Amino acid sequence: MTLNGSSGGLRGDLGHVADMIGPKSRVLDIGCGDGALLAHLAAEKQVDGRGIELSQAGVNACVRHGLSVIQGDADRDLADYPSAAFDYAVLSQTLQATRNPRLVVEELVRIGKRAIVSFPNFGHWRIRAHLSLRGRMPMTHLLAIPWYETPNIHLCTIRDFVALCDEAGIRIERSVTLDGAGRPFSFNPTGHLANLFAELGVFMLSRR
């Protein structure tokens, strides 16, 4: 359930996700795809990692590479885990494909002492322009699937996400916003400029 992004090593946002994770911690990666982040964290940070992945091909690839991964999805399976079972619960570019994003984010900060969430920013100027000028559903390199086929049913802007965290009583501990190549912007990650120019947001959260 991951989206297309920059290639070569870790996908754009995953490098920034990895930077937020402390060594030798316990990590649950939800929507772990082929396990690139988990493999990176195991090799570079001696992390005790687990994964949940929807696609059977992804799960099989992970287990073949010695990663601990089960088939499942964020909407259904997070309830099984005890509270604070992990140091970090990671959801990278998957939130927009969940049925109940608010519940999922709340579950993330329950299961993980910290949650790290990344998602494509629907407030990016190119997406705004696409819709307002062409009058068609926006398609970008991060959101490359036409509206009638896309699994991305709950898209949001960075400011929408910040508002959700506020409403749900979730603290934003760290945040970084990225351009399409995965390069961080220097301006306030939760402000209007980031909301207009960033293509991706990466947020580290915890329960207030």
Next chain:
Amino acid sequence: MTLTHPQESRSSPPQARPGHELRVEKPLMLDCGVALAPFTIAYQTYGKLNQDRSNAILMCHALTGDQYAAEPHPITGKAGWWTTIIGPGKVLDTDRYFLICVNVLGGCMGSSGPAETDPATGKPWGLSFPVITIADMVRAEKLVIEHLGIETLFCVIGGSMGGMQVLQWAATHPELVFSAVPIAAAARHSAQNIAFHEVGRQAIMADPEWCAGNYLEQGRKPERGLAVARMAAHITYLSEQALHRKFGRSLQNRKAVTYGFDADFQVESYLRHQGIAFVDRFDANSYLYITRAMDYFDLAAEYEGVLANAFRNSPTRFCLISFTSDWLFPTSESRELVQALNAAAANVSFVEIETDKGHDAFLLDEPEFFATLRGFIEGCARHRGLATE
């Protein structure tokens, strides 16, 4: 295929049957309340135990399996039940691991069971053999592991009833099990599965040759009953798609139906063959005892009805595998286990393999299954410091 055994006098001299036998004098307390003694556990090993005894894999066999996992069967001459994955360079690599397979307690290939002689009477045990459970099987296997001087098992692996033993091992002795692979298994036997077993047992007991369980003493054998039990069970090991693919409605050596009750259809002929071949190598009373052990299996019941409690603080690395077309131990059963393991924050992987071969898929050539298994065991070997040089 042989190994240097830790020196212990309890090992009996080589038998006519290949493999090893452990004679135990100390009573074994069984779930049914009986203290069994003396008794014998037959087992087979492949590969070599390494210096620090850290490379042992216990393979638990299924209902009608035995310890001859990787060699021709001493009675039928057929290839061992898991030759597909055991051998040099294979998934269970005999160049790297020391593989152990124990004939379950109550079995009929050398371990004490209803077909063996009761030392107290000098006659076959028959139905006076105590009813055993999956936990009792694990108790007996543990004696073999201790006898071999193994402190920690690198892996306990098995399918079907073997998977039940794996789960019992992991729940009872988490500190002894580095990794656990229950394949096509369940935490308890379902009502449907108990029902199928009951059909098999009734078929055996309805055979007049069964003689209320005393057939060995009377020089008789309930072959028909046991064959019918096997035929019924065999259907549950396959899937509708597999049966259709293999046989369809094809006729057996004839161009038209005969308007009689011969085996007109290939599928009938196949099942009859399965039934007849089975009675040569299996004891009818053993079939009663082992199916009963499976029926009684309910892991959660041992832990206040909460399955997750069976795995609290478990250090074991789990890999569960199920098969899409398995309706005897369906994926939903494995999923329930995964949920419990997650609730216990255990280290678990779970893969459902796409196949039309039904429950028996774990014994067959399934490349995706092998790749998963190989990846998991390889990953565990790295964590255990058993990686190849």
